[in-house]
């Protein structure tokens with residue numbers, strides 16, 4: 001995202017930025033070969049599953065559990081589901097045992113295997129015991145001043161690498177200032193990464209009954225080093241007693257792994273059906289257009305959800321930061337407050353990025369016949 005124009009930058013910050021960019025341009029380790037980033041493949045043949053942390057790096061600690069153990073268990077279960085059910089996909093693991101791996105090593109494994117998707121499995125943590133739920137992180141920045149907790153915590157693993165100071169040329173994962181350059185970087189795989197992330201969160205929310213904290217952009221080093229669509233999944237909070245218990249059980253781990261598995265299966269279907277669509281002959285494309293016109297009444301529309309509540313709040317500009325086009329969708333015992341009207345998923349995504357400046361938790365939803373349907377389902381349907 002090139003959103004630097006909205007950031008008021010002082011001379012000092014500009015100098016820092018210049019310094020960081022110079023350092024990055026000179027550092028061979030931190031820059032991914034542009035050749036590798038050139039194209040997104042139309043088939044999903046290789047997936048890299050990365051169990052976060054390992055060995056001397058325990059990751060986040062709960063009262064009873066270590067992040068590295070839960071991440072490994074879920075990663076192995078996820079890999080087994082894919083191996084058993086999807087024959088034409090090769091699964092590559094960055095680790096299958098309790099060993100320490102440097103961050104660059106994880107990316108190297110993914111790049112050398114020319115993976116089509118990179119899935120990094122982690123467990124979240126917070127100083128408070130209260131937060132709980134799942135989130136899927138993609139590479140990027142939402143806005144200046146955003147919460148960088150996940151990036152700071154997950155990137156800090158590089159501090160364990162022996163020569164991190166020379167290798168990362170002074171990049172300090174704990175300093176918010178270091179992250180300015182991420183807002184200047186293009187994420188070549190943004191669309192695919194958001195699509196997979198949305199499918200994962202759909203599964204967590206709809207099927208696994210987990211609290212959905214959304215698809216969130218974070219400046220994550222491990223995703224920046226990998227030359228393919230990728231996500232870092234926080235499968236729950238180890239610091240929340242109830243969620244820690246859940247993540248420690250075989251059942252809980254199976255549910256999380258199978259949710260990610262179904263999202264992967266849907267993503268593969270989405271990417272591969274899209275490429276079939278794109279290569280359709282002109283006659284066929286015309287046919288599809290006509291069909292859409294006939295079925296316009298049950299067409300899928302993408303909107304941006306900005307809030308939800310149990311008690312109905314009037315959709316007035318005063319309640320919604322000046323927005324005067326809020327629409328209310330009733331769903332069960334919930335009222336969802338939504339904006340926009342687009343048959344084009346990418347347009348809705350772009351709109352969502354803008355709306356996030358006012359409503360940081362906003363996300364894209366799909367509506368059909370006045371009802372919200374799972375986003376993953378909608379994406380597959382519109383690409384059929």
Ligand SMILES: [Zn+2]
Pocket residue numbers: 052053059060067122123154
């Ligand atoms: Zn982690």
